[in-house]
Amino acid sequence: MSEDLIVIDGSYLEGGGQIVRTSVSLSALTQKPVKIINIRKKRKNKGLSHQHVASVKAVKKLCNAEVYGLYVGSEELIFIPSKLAPKDFEINIGTAGSISLVIQTLLPLSLGIDKKFTVKIKGGTDVKKSPPIDYVKNVTLKILENFGILTELKVLKRGFYPEGGGEVIFTVKPSKIKKFNLIEHTKSDLVEGISYVQNLDVNIARRMRKKAVELLNKEKLNPNIKIETSRGLSTGAGIVLWNDTIGSSCLGEKGLRAEIVAERSVKDLLNERKTGMALDKYMGDQIIPFLGFGRGIVGVSEITNHTKTNIWVVKHFLDVDFEIREYKENSCSGYTIEVI
Numbered sequence: 172m173s174e175d176l177i178v179i180d181g182s183y184l185e186g187g188g189q190i191v192r193t194s195v196s197l198s199a200l201t202q203k204p205v206k207i208i209n210i211r212k213k214r215k216n217k218g219l220s221h222q223h224v225a226s227v228k229a230v231k232k233l234c235n236a237e238v239y240g241l242y243v244g245s246e247e248l249i250f251i252p253s254k255l256a257p258k259d260f261e262i263n264i265g266t267a268g269s270i271s272l273v274i275q276t277l278l279p280l281s282l283g284i285d286k287k288f289t290v291k292i293k294g295g296t297d298v299k300k301s302p303p304i305d306y307v308k309n310v311t312l313k314i315l316e317n318f319g320i321l322t323e324l325k326v327l328k329r330g331f332y333p334e335g336g337g338e339v340i341f342t343v344k345p346s347k348i349k350k351f352n353l354i355e356h357t358k359s360d361l362v363e364g365i366s367y368v369q370n371l372d373v374n375i376a377r378r379m380r381k382k383a384v385e386l387l388n389k390e391k392l393n394p395n396i397k398i399e400t401s402r403g404l405s406t407g408a409g410i411v412l413w414n415d416t417i418g419s420s421c422l423g424e425k426g427l428r429a430e431i432v433a434e435r436s437v438k439d440l441l442n443e444r445k446t447g448m449a450l451d452k453y454m455g456d457q458i459i460p461f462l463g464f465g466r467g468i469v470g471v472s473e474i475t476n477h478t479k480t481n482i483w484v485v486k487h488f489l490d491v492d493f494e495i496r497e498y499k500e501n502s503c504s505g506y507t508i509e510v511i
């Protein structure tokens with residue numbers, strides 16, 4: 172068995188949890204056993220965290236994998252998959268670990284299943300350094316749906332750091348990926364969004380929306396931002412904006428004025444929009460496994476270390492080459508990533 176094992180160095184380049192997620196997901200999909208060493212070696216809290224353990228557990232369940240080293244803090248993991256066998260189940264990350272990143276791990280499995288599965292995931296919906304759940308819903312899943320990936324996502328409860336308490340129902344359906352051809356942004360002027368609070372005064376959400384609308388109007392854009400207020404186990408606020416295939420967000424923090432939260436998110440969106448490319452810096456890395464399977468070409472605003480690392484991981488599993496080129500046409504300024 173060890174001869175067939177793909178060995179991945181988890182400290183490569185970005186050296187984050189994404190190496191684990193992509194490796195395990197593609198291992199299940201391609202049925203190639205994998206060993207990941209030096210997991211998150213560059214991070215302060217080395218090894219697997221709760222979110223990564225939950226992600227691996229979820230994939231393990233779906234392919235009855237034999238797994239070694241699956242515990243919080245583990246710096247080495249062996250994952251030996253069996254045939255994918257979709258089933259419904261529940262997974263509790265146990266902290267405010269990102270539900271979105273568990274979803275990120277499950278998404279590619281859509282390409283290898285013959286019937287749908289539904290997972291109830293408990294954890295954090297809006298946590299730092301991960302896609303807010305509204306970004307997943309309105310940017311990631313929408314783009315992927317256009318290229319054949321069929322899913323349903325229902326958010327039951329929001330969960331913030333540190334208590335979590337978020338709950339979502341996520342369904343993945345058997346999907347057939349289409350070839351990508353998504354280089355430039357549509358330049359639509361409709362900016363949709365959600366300004367939300369949990370266990371906090373609704374005025375915070377109103378102030379975030381007001382500021383975002385004011386700034387977007389200044390740019391002659393057409394904002395349509397909803398307000399959401401809820402009660403839950405944890406407390407928090409934030410804003411997520413999306414403009415066709417690009418998105419941005421900012422989480423509220425104690426001491427950070429609502430107007431600043433809105434301003435940061437708008438600024439990020441406008442910067443992405445200015446590049447004229449179809450995918451923002453976050454989707455740039457998230458699209459990579461799908462591009463590996465679907466082939467074709469996408470346009471991104473930036474080539475991040477996450478993107479380079481994900482390309483490197485995918486190439487361990489698929490016999491594909493990713494060509495990155497600068498793209499400066501039609502007043503766009505970014506990069507294309509192509510798989511022939």
Ligand SMILES: Nc1ncnc2c1ncn2[C@@H]1O[C@H](COP(=O)(O)OP(=O)(O)OP(=O)(O)O)[C@@H](O)[C@H]1O
Pocket residue numbers: 186187188189190211214272299300301302303306420452453454456457477
């Ligand atoms: N604000 C955001 N909006 C959308 N996506 C985001 C945002 N912040 C981070 N992401 C995405 O979340 C993922 C984070 O991967 P990364 O490996 O850094 O995370 P991790 O598993 O939490 O590991 P680590 O703690 O080691 O960084 C990437 O796909 C990145 O694009």
